Amino acid sequence: PFISSFAMFSPGRNWEQIRTTIALDDVPVKIGGSHAGINVGPDGATHQSLEDIAIMRVMPNMIVVAPGDAIETKKATVEAAGNGKPTYIRFAREKSPVFTTDKTPFKIGRAETLWQVKDPQVAIIACGPLVYEALLAAKKLESAGIGVLVVNSHTIKPIDEQAIIRAAKITGAVVTVEEHQITGGLGGAVAEVLSKNFPVPIEFIGMPDKFGESGKSNELLEKYGMKAVNMVKAVKKVIRRKNG
Incomplete structure (x- = not known):
C-alpha cells in the first residue's frame, strides 16, 4: 500500500504512527512525502519539510529515497512497490529539471x-x-x-x-x-x-x-x-x- 501527503504531515505529523504501525513490524507500506525542502516557496516555514530525511533514516527497517527528477521518481516508485520494505520517497513541489533518461541506471541503494x-x-x-x-x-x-x-x-x-x-x-x-x-x-x-x-x-x-x-x-x-x-x-x- 501507498500513502502520501505533504512531507510536513507525513512523515512530519504522523511519525509515531509510522514507527509503531509500519516500521516496528516491518510492514511494506510506502510513504510519499511531497512538498519537501525549501522549494515549497510561498507556503513558508510551516510547510517546508527540512527534517524529514533525518527523522526517517533513524527509523529501523525504513528505506529512504530522494529522487532527483521525474524520471528517477517514477523508477523509485515502481521499484519501491515491489521491494517488500517500508519505504519513504521524498518529492519536491516545484517542477524540477530532468537530468536523467530512461536509460540512466537506477536501483534503490546504489549511487x-x-x-x-x-x-x-x-x-x-x-x-x-x-x-x-x-x-x-x-x-x-x-x-x-x-x-x-x-x-x-x-x-x-x-x-x-x-x-x-x-x-x-x-x-x-x-x-x-x-x-x-x-x-x-x-x-x-x-x-x-x-x-x-x-x-x-x-x-x-x-x-x-x-x-x-x-x-x-x-x-x-x-x-x-x-x-x-x-x-x-x-x-x-x-x-x-x-x-x-
Missing part, C-alpha cells in the same frame, strides 16, 4: 556517478533536485580547470557505502549537497561512512540549522546557499583544506 573527469579533485555527493545544481557546478568548475565527480546518492538509507568510500579515495575531498537540514541528512550519513572508513575533508551544502521562510523557490535557494555558485565555493574551500 550513480553522473559526472566524471580525469583526476578529479573533489567528489560532490548530492540527492534530490539539487543534483541538477551540482551538475551545473561541475560545468562551472571544469571551465575554471577544476575537475570533480558528481555522485547521485538518491538513496540515503541504505546508503551506498562503497560508492562513497570509492569517491573519497579517488578525490581525497567531498562536498555533500541536499535540500534539507545539514544535521541528520545526506551530509550526516556520508560523514558517518567516511569517519569510520576513509576520513577526508568535507564541506556541507544544505540548510544551516535554520527554519525557512516564504518566498520564490529560486530566491530561497540563493539566500540559503544551495545554488551551483555556492557549490563552486564549497569545492574551492575543501580543496584548500585538503592541500593545507
Whole structure:
C-alpha cells in the first residue's frame, strides 16, 4: 500500500504512527512525502519539510529515497512497490529539471556517478533536485580547470557505502549537497561512512540549522546557499583544506 501527503504531515505529523504501525513490524507500506525542502516557496516555514530525511533514516527497517527528477521518481516508485520494505520517497513541489533518461541506471541503494573527469579533485555527493545544481557546478568548475565527480546518492538509507568510500579515495575531498537540514541528512550519513572508513575533508551544502521562510523557490535557494555558485565555493574551500 501507498500513502502520501505533504512531507510536513507525513512523515512530519504522523511519525509515531509510522514507527509503531509500519516500521516496528516491518510492514511494506510506502510513504510519499511531497512538498519537501525549501522549494515549497510561498507556503513558508510551516510547510517546508527540512527534517524529514533525518527523522526517517533513524527509523529501523525504513528505506529512504530522494529522487532527483521525474524520471528517477517514477523508477523509485515502481521499484519501491515491489521491494517488500517500508519505504519513504521524498518529492519536491516545484517542477524540477530532468537530468536523467530512461536509460540512466537506477536501483534503490546504489549511487550513480553522473559526472566524471580525469583526476578529479573533489567528489560532490548530492540527492534530490539539487543534483541538477551540482551538475551545473561541475560545468562551472571544469571551465575554471577544476575537475570533480558528481555522485547521485538518491538513496540515503541504505546508503551506498562503497560508492562513497570509492569517491573519497579517488578525490581525497567531498562536498555533500541536499535540500534539507545539514544535521541528520545526506551530509550526516556520508560523514558517518567516511569517519569510520576513509576520513577526508568535507564541506556541507544544505540548510544551516535554520527554519525557512516564504518566498520564490529560486530566491530561497540563493539566500540559503544551495545554488551551483555556492557549490563552486564549497569545492574551492575543501580543496584548500585538503592541500593545507
